[in-house]
Amino acid sequence: MRIGNQKDFWSGLMFLVLGLGFVGFAQNYEMGTAQRMGPAYFPTALGGLLAILGLVIAIQGLAQKTGPDGDIERFHFGPLVIVLGAVALFGLLLRPAGLVAALLALIGVSAYASHEFRLREIVPLAVFLVALVLAVFVWGLGLVIPLWPAFMVQ
């Protein structure tokens, strides 16, 4: 059988799983009573509500016939992984390698996600952005961020 509205069906399923997950993990904590609610009380109630909502959404999605509107657009994993990977790389590099290296990695990798990527445009952009960040945030606002790799400072 074909799923009537794929977006609704899968998002319903997502809510159902997340709701049950919250209910499940909440059971590690104390439930308490209605008068003196423990840490598990509110999350359990909300998680249950989320699961029920998810179930309803999923069933509606199964039954509805919305046609192509309800189809899920293609996931473009390329840009997603490159952009968010560049962000994660920035986080990883910041402390060991310093701000300048982390910024260069962030700009270089993320710019590659664009389908119009040109190296000779990105190099001046990176130089400009690094200079701007150093001027505004480090010297201007005085943010405390290590600038250079740890081994060079010592």
Next chain:
Amino acid sequence: MELLNNLALGFETALTLQNLAYCLAGVIIGTLIGVLPGLGPVATLAMLLPFTYSLPPVSALIMLSGIYYGAQYGGSTTAILVNLPGESSSVVTCLDGYQMARRGRAGAALGIAAIGSFIAGSFATLLIAAFALPLVEVAFKFGPAEYFSLMVLGLIGAVVLASGSLIKAIAMIVLGLLLGLVGTDVNSGVARFAFDIPELTDGIGFVGVAMGVFAFCEIVTNVEKHEHREVFTDKVKNLMPTLKDLKDAAPAIARGTLLGSLLGILPGGGALLAAFASYSMEKKIAGAKADPPFGQGNIRGVAGPESANNSGAQTSFIPMLTLGIPPNAVMALMIGAMTIHNIQPGPQVMSSNPALFWGLIASMWVGNLMLVVLNLPMIGIWVQLLKVPYKWLYPAILVFCCIGAYSLNNNPFDVYVTAIFGAIGYVFYKLGCEPAPLILGFILGPMMEENLRRAMLLSRGDPTVFFTRPLSLTLLLMAVALVVVVALPAIKSKREEAFQEVD
């Protein structure tokens, strides 16, 4: 007279050299980023919030509100010149504004948008000042049960007026509430859903969530699209509208201002709904005689919605300031900013921090004045910004977001949180789940639990307390009525039709 005294205190605060400077900086930075296509006000605010942490609370909030209406105004500029709405509420401005630009009247469209916004903003500021006192007095009668019911009403109201599937929006609220509960429980000291990650015992930072699901998600979806823009940058001359333009636009500005102020107070997508309602009203009033017809560059189609969305944006501060309830995602961020500065949002802000409260209100008027004064001469610079291609822009946005996220706690963990929420936001986008209700729930989660607990403790575990206290019952009945009304088949199809027309 009390009002005048309060406003005097407000202007005293807002007109200090320091606060004027922050207001100006906020307005300029907000407009600058708002003009750049592909970053709406919520994403802009989330990106810049961390950099206001070191300021005193009043200056931080003044600057953030400046950024907000600056971004809103910048978004309209982009809508008129590029036909690319930076945010949902300028969708309507695209309809006639872009057509005016194509006929070589971009200057008049931009000018009338600025003038209309200023008039609307001034009126809304007065309205906020007048409404604040009585509302705060009502709010002081609220016990925990009333607060809980008010939050339920606020959250429901926020989604019924927004576009998209109602039940999915409610599910997103509940998910947001749950995510808001992550971290140490204030009553028992138990670290909930922290999975032994020390950073999570303080909860998930809301800036990371907002940056992830708004800014990062916008970037990823923009990068994957191949888009073509047509920019009218060379034809922007003669910013001052002609006398005939002003005469044509005046009634639309007046109607838009009133409509927007009214709709902005209601919870929900204040600015979006206001802009749309004003556009359809102007279209109806003008009828078939409209010259040029609506959709082909009628100046009232720009003046009305622009005034409405600005006054709506402004009056949405009312529930945020007086009750501590955010009516939309932007106000949720403002509440987050207040909590970071150790100000407990709610009716007590006015009495405990009168300078902040009235200073913020006065600064709104000052900020709106700055917008007009700045934008009329500086529009040429904004227009040049539109020529910056997106492929250079988004690495810059990422840089600011990453540094902002890191500087929250000087910890790369917040950068990872932002990246993870970027991925989650992307999944939401593909599944057609709106992220704004998630942020509202996220901010209100802990407050809601706290009030529920207190109410139940006072009632000795009797849940009927929410129905036996008249004020609480009224609020809950209003919430139920909203859901029922929106779910009615006749209104449901009308609502879908209305939002479709905007799309």
